[in-house]
Amino acid sequence: MWRGIRIAILSIVLVIVAAGAWLDRQRTTSWEHTVWVGAFPVNADGSRAAGDYIAALSPAQFQPVSDFIAREAHRYRIALDAPVGIRLYPALAAAPPALAPAAGPLERLAWSLRLRAYRARVLAAIERSQPKITLFLLYHDPALSAALPHSLGLQRGLMGVVHLFATPAQAAQNQIVTTHELLHTFGATDKYAADSDAPLFPDGYAEPDRQPRYPQRYAEIMAGRVPVAPGRQQMPDDLSQTLVGAATAREIGWSRGK
Ligand SMILES: [Zn+2]
Numbered sequence: 001m002w003r004g005i006r007i008a009i010l011s012i013v014l015v016i017v018a019a020g021a022w023l024d025r026q027r028t029t030s031w032e033h034t035v036w037v038g039a040f041p042v043n044a045d046g047s048r049a050a051g052d053y054i055a056a057l058s059p060a061q062f063q064p065v066s067d068f069i070a071r072e073a074h075r076y077r078i079a080l081d082a083p084v085g086i087r088l089y090p091a092l093a094a095a096p097p098a099l100a101p102a103a104g105p106l107e108r109l110a111w112s113l114r115l116r117a118y119r120a121r122v123l124a125a126i127e128r129s130q131p132k133i134t135l136f137l138l139y140h141d142p143a144l145s146a147a148l149p150h151s152l153g154l155q156r157g158l159m160g161v162v163h164l165f166a167t168p169a170q171a172a173q174n175q176i177v178t179t180h181e182l183l184h185t186f187g188a189t190d191k192y193a194a195d196s197d198a199p200l201f202p203d204g205y206a207e208p209d210r211q212p213r214y215p216q217r218y219a220e221i222m223a224g225r226v227p228v229a230p231g232r233q234q235m236p237d238d239l240s241q242t243l244v245g246a247a248t249a250r251e252i253g254w255s256r257g258k
Pocket of ligand 1: 180181184189190
């Protein structure tokens with residue numbers, strides 16, 4: 001009998017989690033109301049450079065991200081003036097739990113639960129109108145780390161953990177990475193080859209029908225690079241060299257079809 005009860009309770013929990021994920025998806029991809037995104041800076045390495053950079057952050061630095069999403073949404077005939085609004089919150093004292101690079105499935109599960117608990121604690125401190133999506137922006141001093149850990153955006157969980165360089169020279173790249181991870185939280189998938197960073201054809205190309213195919217003029221935001229020749233791609237300078245491609249638009253509910 002206990003076994004039956006245990007299975008029943010587990011089934012109920014699973015149904016609640018699945019229903020929650022479904023509801024989240026409906027709420028964030030209906031594009032009938034502005035989705036509020038909370039940006040929470042974190043000093044990732046405890047450095048003075050990251051601290052100073054965070055202290056100087058302003059909402060204006062996130063405007064290009066919401067402007068890009070609005071511009072692209074309108075291109076896909078979404079009527080909403082401001083599909084997303086980004087609110088900058090004060091810096092958090094503690095970083096989100098990190099995932100060990102070699103983590104197995106059970107460790108991943110435990111980490112994702114810890115991450116959700118961390119997010120819940122952060123949101124609980126906000127008294128009213130909590131953001132629907134949370135982005136944890138972890139700033140690193142470029143003098144201390146040449147490469148950053150992988151950023152991630154989770155649709156199930158409605159949050160992103162985004163690693164960024166704490167220098168004005170990287171502001172445009174930071175905006176691209178932030179937009180990429182934000183679109184993951186709306187259900188967009190990566191569109192580049194994991195081993196080579198090459199955009200996948202056709203979905204990772206902003207203009208797959210362009211003739212001749214190379215050089216492409218834009219990066220597809222979920223591919224992240226501009227294909228300039230077969231097997232060769234470049235980082236876009238900024239969001240103005242970046243588009244939301246047809247496949248990404250379908251994934252995030254901007255267009256119907258296959
Ligand atoms: Zn990605």
